[in-house]
Amino acid sequence: MAYKGRIGTKEIERHYPHIVELMVPLKGFGTRLNLMHDWHSFRGLESQRGSGRYHDGRHYVRWCFADPEDAKAFQKEFGGELIRPST
DSSP states (O other): OOOTTOOOHHHHHHHSOEEEEEEOOTTOOTHHHHHHHHHHHHTTOOOEEOOOEEETTEEEEEEEESSHHHHHHHHHHHOOEEEOOOO
């Protein structure tokens, strides 16, 4: 059950369709996660996370963006796979 006022990850991905998917390192992102949040703050963006997934024993996390250029810049900085929305 979703909390009142919160939107679900599927809705986040509809509103922020430009997605960068990153494999979570075995020991987590550590301080790199702080850098990812700082990256958003520096640009005046609220970080939006989409639905994660688990595949072949690994966890993946999705960072979602409204602007495709922001998604490309995030990918350039932190790696991962750019997932374009289907049209």
